[in-house]
Amino acid sequence: MKNSLEQSDLPLVQKLGHAMSRIQVAMRADSWESFGVSGLNPTQGQILMFLGRRSVALRLNEVADELAVSAPTVSDSIGTLVEKGLVKKNKAQDDGRAIAVSLTTTGKKLVKNLDSLGESLGAAMSQLPHIEQIQLYKTLTRVVRELQSAGKIPMARMCVTCQYFRPNAHGDAERPHHCALVDAAFGDRTLQVDCAEHEPADEYLALQNWETFASAVRG
Numbered sequence: 001m002k003n004s005l006e007q008s009d010l011p012l013v014q015k016l017g018h019a020m021s022r023i024q025v026a027m028r029a030d031s032w033e034s035f036g037v038s039g040l041n042p043t044q045g046q047i048l049m050f051l052g053r054r055s056v057a058l059r060l061n062e063v064a065d066e067l068a069v070s071a072p073t074v075s076d077s078i079g080t081l082v083e084k085g086l087v088k089k090n091k092a093q094d095d096g097r098a099i100a101v102s103l104t105t106t107g108k109k110l111v112k113n114l115d116s117l118g119e120s121l122g123a124a125m126s127q128l129p130h131i132e133q134i135q136l137y138k139t140l141t142r143v144v145r146e147l148q149s150a151g152k153i154p155m156a157r158m159c160v161t162c163q164y165f166r167p168n169a170h171g172d173a174e175r176p177h178h179c180a181l182v183d184a185a186f187g188d189r190t191l192q193v194d195c196a197e198h199e200p201a202d203e204y205l206a207l208q209n210w211e212t213f214a215s216a217v218r219g
């Protein structure tokens with residue numbers, strides 16, 4: 001029988017949402033702080049970091065899709081970053097009429113000093129035992145994948161959606177997974193969320209891999 005505290009308790013999903021909204025407040029504050037010292041707003045900072053993770057020039061719509069912001073917002077932000085000498089515009093390689101953007105040398109130097117997590121949240125996360133950090137990373141990977149499946153965020157270059165991923169292919173608890181591209185075993189800590197070598201798995205393999213990966217998490 002539930003006691004009075006348990007009876008008035010909110011649904012767990014609601015409490016998770018509340019906790020995440022508190023984290024979001026910290027992330028927003030961190031973001032203004034860490035990007036602000038470089039004279040950037042959070043959107044401009046995120047654009048720079050996204051371009052920094054890509055080795056090729058990207059079209060404006062690719063940047064807008066990735067960050068889930070409108071095309072005019074990206075266009076304005078890119079314009080400011082070009083004025084600051086951090087981003088350059090060129091013709092897209094596959095279409096001379098389209099524009100693609102990439103970091104300038106100054107932009108690349110700045111990106112090395114930007115912190116995606118932010119100081120406060122980074123400090124809070126580092127207080128968690130290593131094993132909890134890995135578990136949280138794995139859980140967040142699942143949440144990201146669910147959001148992708150629901151079409152709420154663009155597809156990320158994650159192991160769990162990659163054709164080379166072989167989840168739980170090994171009996172080794174430290175390194176249960178396998179990357180068929182580099183033919184190497186790896187553990188949860190090494191799961192990638194933005195891998196340059198990522199190749200999307202077809203629908204069948206992606207679902208099969210997900211079931212194998214998620215069933216091990218469920219236990």
Ligand code: SF4
Nearest residue numbers: 159162164165179195
């Ligand atoms: S290629 Fe990259 S994303 Fe794909 S399984 Fe290997 S490490 Fe993961």
